[in-house]
Amino acid sequence: MVVQYIQKHGRIKRKDVMDLCRLSRDQAGRLLQHMLAAEQLISHGQSKGTYYTIL
Numbered sequence: 001m002v003v004q005y006i007q008k009h010g011r012i013k014r015k016d017v018m019d020l021c022r023l024s025r026d027q028a029g030r031l032l033q034h035m036l037a038a039e040q041l042i043s044h045g046q047s048k049g050t051y052y053t054i055l
Helices: 002-009 014-021 025-037
Strands: 041-044 051-054
Touching: 002 014, 002 025, 002 051, 014 025, 025 041, 025 051
Parallel strands: none
Antiparallel strands: 041 051
């Protein structure tokens, strides 16, 4: 779902992941960190401004 969202919208934020996947803030963060570690995503920015794109 996350990759499909990025393909459609160009990028995603943690809040979008929370809404899309119905996850808590911590769960969404862990999912994004897992995808970063698997080199599926690239993070841009810091803190509240962080967004993710496909590698």
